[in-house]
Amino acid sequence: xxxxxxxxxxxxxxxxxxxxxxxxxxxxxxxxxxxxxxxxxxxxxxxxxxxxxxxxxxxxxxxxxxxxxxxxxxxxxxxxxxxxxxxxxxxxxxxxxxxxxxxxxxxxxxxxxxxxxxxxxxxxxxxxxxxxxxxxxxxxxxxxxxxxxxxxxxxxxxxxxxxxxxxxxxxxxxxxxxxxxxxxxxxxxxxxxxxxxxxxxxxxxxxxxxxxxxxxxxxxxxxxxxxxxxxxxxxxxxxxxxxxxxxxxxxxxxxxxxxxxxxxxxxxxxxxxxxxxxxxxxxxxxxxxxxxxxxxxxxxxxxxxxxxxxxxxxxxxxxxxxxxxxxxxxxxxx
Amino acid sequence: xxxxxxxxxxxxxxxxxxxxxxxxxxxxxxxxxxxxxxxxxxxxxxxxxxxxxxxxxxxxxxxxxxxxxxxxxxxxxxxxxxxxxxxxxxxxxxxxxxxxxxxxxxxxxxxxxxxxxxxxxxxxxxxxxxxxxxxxxxxxxxxxxxxxxxxxxxxxxxxxxxxxxxxxxxxxxxxxxxxxxxxxxxxxxxxxxxxxxxxxxxxxxxxxxxxxxxxxxxxxxxxxxxxxxxxxxxxxxxxxxxxxxxxxxxxxxxxxxxxxxxxxxxxxxxxxxxxxxxxxxxxxxxxxxxxxxxxxxxx
Numbered sequence: 013x014x015x016x017x018x019x020x021x022x023x024x025x026x027x028x029x030x031x032x033x034x035x036x037x038x039x040x041x042x043x044x045x046x047x048x049x050x051x052x053x054x055x056x057x058x059x060x061x062x063x064x065x066x067x068x069x070x071x072x073x074x075x076x077x078x079x080x081x082x083x084x085x086x087x088x089x090x091x092x093x094x095x096x097x098x099x100x101x102x103x104x105x106x107x108x109x110x111x112x113x114x115x116x117x118x119x120x121x122x123x124x125x126x127x128x129x130x131x132x133x134x135x136x137x138x139x140x141x142x143x144x145x146x147x148x149x150x151x152x153x154x155x156x157x158x159x160x161x162x163x164x165x166x167x168x169x170x171x172x173x174x175x176x177x178x179x180x181x182x183x184x185x186x187x188x189x190x191x192x193x194x195x196x197x198x199x200x201x202x203x204x205x206x207x208x209x210x211x212x213x214x215x216x217x218x219x220x221x222x223x224x225x226x227x228x229x230x231x232x233x234x235x236x237x238x239x240x241x242x243x244x245x246x247x248x249x250x251x252x253x254x255x256x257x258x259x260x261x262x263x264x265x266x267x268x269x270x271x272x273x274x275x276x277x278x279x280x281x282x283x284x285x286x287x288x289x290x291x292x293x294x295x296x297x298x299x300x301x302x303x304x305x306x307x308x309x310x311x312x313x314x315x316x317x318x319x320x321x322x323x324x325x326x327x328x329x330x331x332x333x334x335x336x337x338x339x340x341x342x343x344x345x346x
Numbered sequence: 347x348x349x350x351x352x353x354x355x356x357x358x359x360x361x362x363x364x365x366x367x368x369x370x371x372x373x374x375x376x377x378x379x380x381x382x383x384x385x386x387x388x389x390x391x392x393x394x395x396x397x398x399x400x401x402x403x404x405x406x407x408x409x410x411x412x413x414x415x416x417x418x419x420x421x422x423x424x425x426x427x428x429x430x431x432x433x434x435x436x437x438x439x440x441x442x443x444x445x446x447x448x449x450x451x452x453x454x455x456x457x458x459x460x461x462x463x464x465x466x467x468x469x470x471x472x473x474x475x476x477x478x479x480x481x482x483x484x485x486x487x488x489x490x491x492x493x494x495x496x497x498x499x500x501x502x503x504x505x506x507x508x509x510x511x512x513x514x515x516x517x518x519x520x521x522x523x524x525x526x527x528x529x530x531x532x533x534x535x536x537x538x539x540x541x542x543x544x545x546x547x548x549x550x551x552x553x554x555x556x557x558x559x560x561x562x563x564x565x566x567x568x569x570x571x572x573x574x575x576x577x578x579x580x581x582x583x584x585x586x587x588x589x590x591x592x593x594x595x596x597x598x599x600x601x602x603x604x605x606x607x608x609x610x611x612x613x614x615x616x617x618x619x620x621x622x623x624x625x626x627x628x629x630x631x632x633x634x635x636x637x638x639x640x641x642x643x644x645x
Contacts, residue, residue: 030485041501153625155577157584157597158618161604169608284490288581292604302493303585306500318497322489329488 035319039311050309090312099316108191110297116213117221125225129232151226160219160292177294216293224278231274235267276332280325376638383634389627397443404437408594417610427612438594445595450576456514465525483519491516499587509588528560562639570632573625596621
């Protein structure tokens with residue numbers, strides 16, 4: 013296992029380096045003069061030159077990359093052109109907001125997806141199965157930005173049940189310690205505020221979690237169907253075990269292995285979808301941070317934001333791979 | 347003896363059927379029996395017809411503004427209502443089908459052409475070429491796809507054309523990997539060894555043996571890929587990084603109208619429904635095709 017871990021991490025190194033090259037090249041791939049693109053056509057030659065020096069664009073490409081990597085390894089993620097603040101300082105609260113949203117979405121997607129998948133397989137070809145699979149099909153085909161807008165229309169504007177934007181009540185701000193507001197409010201023992209925070213989380217996490225929920229439901233169903241036809245399940249049934257126990261205890265254990273892979277992969281994919289959800293729900297996360305940087309041509313922020321999300325994505329995939337072997341003892345990487 | 351001779355000459359009753367059967371005809375027969383695939387095809391044909399016949403169906407011009415009729419609810423004059431500039435939404439949704447199908451179709455064609463080329467290079471020639479191309483695929487796949495597309499558009503500048511390029515580039519590795527693995531498995535088939543033994547050139551082996559046999563998974567993946575590409579294009583449009591005004595792109599229409607959502611919900615309802623329906627069509631057809639053409643890919 014340890015040697016596998018080592019090998020797996022070694023394979024990752026060229027990928028990670030490749031990713032830094034791509035992200036580093038974003039600013040160099042801008043057609044024409046990047047300094048002019050960032051500052052606009054009316055900028056003076058002096059300010060353009062200053063920006064070139066600040067970004068190191070006046071040095072040879074290789075030197076620039078070596079400097080960039082050196083800075084990265086020392087934890088210097090660059091400085092935002094717009095706010096003139098080091099990105100490493102700025103990005104943490106955004107990252108926490110995205111993390112909270114992603115976690116909530118994944119909890120929703122997993123709980124609903126797995127249970128719907130199980131029930132669908134259990135009652136195969138019933139009306140529940142058909143309805144669930146039609147909903148799952150609609151779910152995978154759903155543009156999440158549209159789902160978000162429809163949720164806002166129905167649950168905030170028409171029914172007025174849930175807030176449509178933001179993370180909390182602006183008049184009664186949360187004291188942030190971890191920037192994960194659910195945890196912060198629990199730490200402070202402020203239960204009414206916890207409820208407000210959760211209410212703000214519901215709509216965006218359903219919007220973001222719908223596609224993974226549908227994919228998980230489909231995967232769980234097909235995986236359960238395969239397992240339910242196997243001999244040991246027939247034996248368990250023959251022993252006179254209750255249906256519930258057979259399904260949830262015996263079948264689920266084996267059916268869950270491919271489902272877990274999907275859950276892991278979807279968690280990574282959520283990070284990309286977060287850009288859209290955060291834009292709609294004015295959620296102050298990394299996705300929105302990147303999006304705002306694009307509209308103000310703040311390239312260092314675009315680069316760093318993308319790099320951080322991509323690194324998390326790679327890390328989650330690695331974790332899934334390792335988890336896979338830990339859960340299924342039949343998989344041996346030696 | 348005479349009996350045997352007549353037997354040989356007699357035409358077996360099933361010959362005419364065998365004559366007309368072939369892999370594509372069999373697939374079409376199976377396809378017609380597959381309900382989900384047929385529903386998918388129906389939806390796709392519907393939208394393709396709408397896109398092709400847009401100038402004949404649309405009651406107004408997609409740029410035509412009637413400022414007195416701003417944000418009017420659906421009526422007999424404006425079936426889907428009007429937007430904030432008094433443009434007929436029904437017309438704009440119809441013309442939007444052109445844009446979405448165009449981006450979906452051509453970005454996937456682009457990804458398939460480049461992906462197949464790289465996948466064949468990697469799988470057929472192996473060694474350092476394979477190493478280089480496979481690592482490149484790994485790196486591209488390590489980014490969440492929409493994020494990479496956003497980065498590419500951020501570089502090239504926001505436009506529909508650039509959104510199409512971005513979506514095509516982002517999806518190259520999917521097809522590249524598929525073709526590579528197919529080529530690797532086909533390379534060791536006996537008929538390829540035989541072709542090599544009779545002195546066939548690499549290029550001819552590739553064109554007449556390997557490529558035709560890799561086409562089924564590409565068709566399946568390509569159909570599902572159009573669905574993804576349409577959503578990605580709409581997402582880029584929604585973020586303002588794809589189609590620019592006054593192009594009636596569905597995603598862009600959503601973002602332009604979202605500020606009027608409570609006053610004029612129809613402005614966001616119809617473009618979104620159209621995106622979803624089109625995507626459902628391609629997903630259904632892709633799922634059906636997979637069941638028919640490539641049963642091993644089925645979950």
